[in-house]
Every structure is written in structure tokens, then in C-alpha cells.
Amino acid sequence: MKSKKRPGISGILLIVLILVGMIVWGIFTGLDRRELSETLDKTTLVAKNKLQDYDNYTANDRVKSLVRLLDKTKELGTNLSKINKYGQQDLDEYITEQRLSGAFVSDKNLNVVLQGQQNLDSENLWNEIIGKGYVKEVLEHPEATYTERITVNREEYDLAVVPRQDAEGLVIAYAEKNSNTLGDMTLESVFSDFLVNMHGVIMVCLDDTVVSTNQETLLGKTMQEMRKYYNSRPEGNESGIIRIKPDHKIWYGHKDKMKEYAIYIFFPASQIFMARTVVCGLYTAVAILVYLLFLLIKSNLEKVTLKQSQKRMRIINALGTAYASIVLFDLEKDKVEMIKTSGDTSMPSGDQILSKKIQQNHINEMLTSEYREGFLEFIDMDTVAQRLKGQQSLTYTSQMEKGTWLLSVIVPQRFDSDGNIRAVLLANRDITKEKEKELEQERELRNALAAAEHANKAKTNFLNSISHDIRTPMNAVIGFTALATTHIDNKDLVMEYLKKISISSRHLLSLINDVLDMSRIESGNVKLEEVKVHLPDVFHDLRVIIQGSIAAKQQELYIDTQNVVHEDVVIDKLRLNQVLLNIVGNAVKFTSVGGMINIRVSENPCSKEGYASYSFSVKDNGIGMSEEFQEHIFDAFAREQTVTKSGIQGTGLGMAISKNIVNMMGGTITVNSEVGKGSEFIVSIECKITGETVKYKSVPELQGARALVVDDDANTCMSVCKMLRDIEMLADWTTSGKEAVLRAKEACEIKKEFKAYIIDWQMPDMNGIETVRRIRKVIGNDTPIIILTAYDWADIAEEAKEAGVTAFVSKPLFMSELRAALTQQAVGTEKDAAVEKKHYNHAGKRVLLVEDNELNREIAAAIMEEAGLIVDSVEDGIDAVERMGSAEESRYDAILMDIQMPKMDGYMATREIRTLDNNKKANIPIIAMTANAFEEDKKKALEAGMNAHIAKPISIDAIMEVLDQIFDRRK
Incomplete structure (x- = not known):
């Protein structure tokens, strides 16, 4: 009997690798299933919490809506008793004023004596109401009232029933509820943006209908329509997890319930077992590699045991691993041996290859025309021995008709006793991939060359442009200087020329600063100086700076905040100001007279602990940009042709500088624009916040008090109302001055007065001053009214106070400023403007x-x-040191020191003066007065021992301001 053959080492290794693979598969399957169970539990818990939040929200909304409707209905009943012959017109006016859908007034027999409605089938609604038991109860008990929300013909209505005060009967008012009156949260929106791990699907069903989901296509479908997905027969059940197979794709999940809701959550198997798939895939690759490596080592060991063949065969075998065809030419016997052949690169068979005619025909069929003659010369066996003298090999690269590339190599194979070549090997190899890579590198080099040429061209264009832009103000300076000299006796005319010289000089300085700033950024010399910054200061300073330009072009300025919780951050304030001024300055520059500029700062959630994410948006309705130019807006020296033709001045560096600064801050800057419609720039930066999040306490005198916000921008209204609610005030808002007056009147009539008013100055229907004047006639003089504005209020301050304004607050409004203004008004203190x-x-x-x-x-x-x-003046740092050394102790009060001087610079001179023996002279105030105007230059001056820094060109205001600071500190 024959014994079974035992498996070899390779077989055992294969079995072990398969078993280990099965174990890995099982382990990661278990881990993924456990992760699935935990994810289902967590997701279901979150879903239930969101549904509970929605139920709480709708319940609160319903109660508030019914209470407001009951108040209005009572007021209507009161009006019936106050006004003689209360008629249809009075009722319709009241319905319109109070935003009701309609009202009924009945006698004691429930006959309608007066009714008003707005686009409703009142008969159906009355029939629905009249049959309710509570109607009779309210009729029989005059002190009773009733409210509820009812549904008629699939429409929801809030309903209030109160007894008439002028006679027996009822007053019934109703308001239709729709998506605009149900609040911001709807059941559909609860899960519309709900992110589920592993691309999962969540559906919430009510009465077998999908009412909320994160997959918009499933919304509104019935469970009958979804049966093929979620009522499939389970193929396995473990710990409540169901596996279904819709459309031949496997999903895992479960169903849960909460009150009247059914919650379905499923995940695709491809996502659930992603870890298993990846690990097992990697293991399979490693196992195959190990097994192949083992076979390779085994094969090499077997080859080592074989006897070595002849030298020619060793060379042929070595070439055979790399070349598709190998041919041996015996030059002495004119014989050919085909060692290795390939259908793609084969030569004519046998001795036919030696025929010139056959060679020519074969080459014509295989190679492109430009390589045929060269290849024919390359394989000419009559000259090959001569060509190989002193060479180890000959090579030739050619392209075949089908597009592939061929590398041909001829190497000596056998020599005679005199060293003459007697046999050669011709080997051919497909090098298409290598050639394509080489061609790609050539293309990249050409592209790099083109980019360099483009950069040089751009710089040339820039030099041409900047030359023109610099010459323009320079010509103005020179020309007006000459004119001023000519008309030196005409003081008014000379003053006008000097103003124009000053304007041109400032423009010239801004051009030079832009060029220098860009140069320093490109050389990497700009360093960010991060300091604690109060964001309100940044934006109020920005508003003050741009106010003159905005006013000069009669543009509308909107500036507000959204959800800004952290007002103190760590950032380079100077560079942030530079970016914002660049963007806002462009918005003003490229927006025509009467246009609109909208600036908004928003705080967004940030995943980094200790940081806050901010978005700074600047939007205008100016000339806009083409799509082509938007791709180059942040390139250095880039200026759109329409801008240059229109004569708008600039270097084309502002946006490039801003982009580089934002990049250094780790942020992003984007642009959306359309020609003729305007542009919007958005800067997004994550900033480190200082200290803990400030929790603003309520103002005790105003806690629980009502406040009314009036602004034609709804976003501003909602933002200010949120701030008011955060400090425990009851906030309401309107976008109309006229409506604000009505709301104030209504509040007084129902004895629920507003304790504070915050009103925008500039509104289209009625400006803030007139709105305040009319509200004061209703509420009197005790309630604080604050004007909110993005403009300078100095010109209207007197008129505003006469109208009844108690305080002004600048836009954008931050929480700290709002609370400070309300506190100031509540406690009756006054603050100098x-x-x-x-x-x-x-x-x-x-x-x-x-x-x-x-x-x-x-x-x-x-x-x-x-x-x-x-x-007194000296020409160099050495002279300054000598003068201070020999001068009397009290001769000088301060030194204004230039930095760049030929013999001794200002830094060294300062250090030398600080070492003088006389203490008073050694500590004299020294002020740097230099063209080195960057932040690091200021820091370097202070480190050298200087007290302050003034940038050239100097002005007396700058000098006096610095002297104020220095001599004030020394008092």
C-alpha cells in the first residue's frame, strides 16, 4: 500500500498563511461588529435627544403663540365695548394691524353678527368651532376664556375664544400657522444636516411616513414605498442588529421607537467592515509577498546548486530578464541565432536578418519614418566591429509605428586571440514607460521655463506699470511745486497747490510701501508679532479710517457681527489691519458713488482647543471681476485691464500682500465676484483666545425686561436679540421704523412696555431719529433709547438728543459694548462721547x-x-556722541536720531550715549527718525535703547504726539 505524500515546506507555509488570515478575518469581524453596535446605540441616543428637543421647542412655540393670540382677542373684546358702533371696517383694520387671519363676533345664540377674514374658508372654520363644547362653556361663564390649536382641511390654526364685554356673545379670533409662523425649527430640518458616521442613513417616521431624514430623496416616502429596503427578510439577527440586502447591497442597522416616532438607522456593510477589509487586504498582500519571497529564495538556492553554464549563456540569461528579444550574430561565420524572440520587437527569422532588403522591409513596417535610416545603420553588421572599438556597447532609441519606444543594444560577445570582435548580441527592450517619463520631465522643464518667462514678463509689466504710477504723482509734485513758486504771492492758490502736492506725496508713499512690503514678504523677512487684541477696537478703528472715503463717495456702509463670543484674541493686529484695509479699501475704490459696502465678522465653531475661528467678510456691489482675473487676483503685480483703463490707481500688490499675510496666519482668503455685480472677499482665520470664555451677567435693573431692536437688516436684528437674550432680557425686533412705533404703542396699551430700545440710524422707510421722536411721544422720556450706527454721529448728536436719544453705540456691535451701554443707561450714569x-x-x-x-x-x-x-543738528552718530559728551547736563531735552548713517548708525550711537557717565545725559529720550518703518524696525530700535520710533516722511503731529508720550511719562 502506497503512503500519502506529505506536503512540502512551501505547502505548509501556504496552509499557515491561510489559517492566520482566517483568524485575522474573524478578529476584525468581531471588532467591527462591536463598533457597529456602539455606533447604533450612540446614534439612536443622539436622534432621540434631537427629537425630544424638537418636541420641547414646538410645545414652547405653541404656548407662546396661543398666549399672544388670547391677549389680542381680549383686546378686541375690549375695543367692542369702548368704541361706539364698532363696524366691519374697524374689525378689518384690527385684523390687519394685529396680523390675524380672521375673527368672529357672535350673539348669545351663536349667530355671527360681525366677521372678518383674510383668504380663508371661514364657513368651514366656523362650523368646526361652533360644534366644540368649550364654546358653550365660555358663553355660560363670562369670566372664562379658551385657546387651542386646531386642524381644518389640513391647515393648522391657533384659536382664542373670549366673552364679549359689550353684550352677551363671544369674540373668536384665529391665526393660520404655516412654515413662517412655526419658528425656525421644523421636523424636516431636525435631521436634514445630521452627519451620520460611515455614510449611514437615518429616517424618522410618523404614521408610516418619513418626516425627517438626512437623505433628502427619502423625505415624504411611505413605509410601503420603502418596504423593499427596510422590510426585507433579515438574513441574520444578533443583539437586535438586522442585516438587509436591498439592490444586492448589504446594510446593517436596527429600528427603535420614541413616543409616536419610529427611528430607522442603517449603515452600508462596506463602511462597517472597512477596518476588516483594509487589514485583511494588507495581510493578503503581505502573505503573497512572503510566499513569493519564499519561492524566490527557494528557486535561487536551487539555481546555486546547478552547474554554471558557459559565459555566453550567463550573459544571455542576464539580458533575457530585461530584454524582449535577443539575437546572436556570428560575424566570422555570417550566422544568426535567435536566443529570445517577442512578437512586438522580433527581427526577421534566421539568416534572413542579414539580408539588407529584408532588413529594410522589416524596419519600414515596424518603425516610424524618422528612425528608419538610423536603425538600419545601427544594425549594419559590416561596420559593427569597427564602431565597437573602444566601446563597451552601442545603443539606439527608436519609436515604433504603434507609438511604443524601443531601446536596442549591441554588445561584444566573443573575441579572437588578437582581440578582434567575432560575435555580438543585439537585444531589444520596450522602454515606453521610461521614455514617457523622460518626455514628461522635458515638458515640466519647458513649463517651468515658460513660468519663469511669464514671471519675468509680469515683473517687466509691473515695472512699466509702476513706472507710470510713480511718475504720475511725481509729475504732480514737480508741477505743482513749480506752479506754487510761480504764484508765491497768491496765498490761496499756493495752499491749493500744497494740498495737491500732499495728496500726491501720500499716494507715492503708499506705492513705495506696497513694493517694499511685497519684497520683504517674498524674501521671508516678515515675522508676525502676536499680541492680545480686542476685536471691537480693530473694527471701530477700521470704521473710523474708512469713514471719510465712504462719505466722500456717498456709499452705504453696513457693518455687523454674528455670534462673536470671544472678543479678545492673540494675533498680529498690525497685519490684520493691513489685510482688512487692503480689502475694504479696494471695495470702496471699485464701488461707484452711492454703492454699498457690507462688512461682517462672524465667529464659527473651532475644533482646536483654546482657539476660535473667525470669518471676516467684505462685500460690495461695485464693478466686480471677470472669472479669468479671479484666478490671478492674488498674484503679485496683477491688475485687470478694465481697472487700468478706468484710471484707478494701484500697484496690483495689495491682494498679493494680503494673501501672503493670511497664509502666514494659517488662514484662507477667497473671493466671489461677477462683472457688474460686485465682489465678496472672505478671510477665515483661527485665533488663539485669551483666558476663559467670558460669561456676561445680566444687568440687574433690566433682568427679564423687554427690549425692542429696530434695524432694516434682519441679520443685525437677530444678532443683537441673541446678545440681549444672553444677558436675560426679552428681545423682540422689527425691520421697520413705522412698525416699531406701532409696537411701542401696543406695548403701552397692554401694560408690557419695552424697557430699552436699540434703533438703527439709517433706515429706508423712516430714519432712526424720526423713529425715536415718534416713539418718545408714545412712551415718554424715562425709557433709554440707544442709536446704533456705522457712521459718525457727531453731526446729528444735537438733533438726536432733542428727539430723545439717550446714547449712541457704534457698529459693529459686540456683547461687551452692548452690555456696557445698557448698564450705563440703567444706572443713570453718563459718559463723555x-x-x-x-x-x-x-x-x-x-x-x-x-x-x-x-x-x-x-x-x-x-x-x-x-x-x-x-x-541743534549734527551729521553723524559719532558727532552725536561727541556732542552729548561735551554738552551741559540740561542742554538737550531729547534727541531725534536717524538710523542709517555712514560712520556710525543710530543704533550704535544710542548704545554709546546710554553708557555716558552723566546719568541724566545717559537717560535722555532718544527717538528713532528713519525710513525703516516696519514693525521689526520699531522693535529693533527699542532693543537698542531708544524710547520711540517715527517713520519718515515725518510730520509735526507725529513728533508732537511722541513728545507728549515721552514727557508725560517723565513728569
């Missing part, structure tokens, strides 16, 4: 001016002497 800055009189103080440029020295001395200062 502005504090004038005090300037000390520094006339008679002596300063030492250190400046190497004679013209700059003359200008600076003239400016300071005009302000009453006494000026």
Missing part, C-alpha cells in the same frame, strides 16, 4: 537732530522750529 487729546506745549525745548542727509536735516529742522522747538 469723546475725550480730547491733550498736547503739552513744548515750545522752548531744545532737541538734537542727528541726520546725515542735508535736505532731510533742513526739512526736519524747519518743521520742528515752526512748532517752537529749538533745534
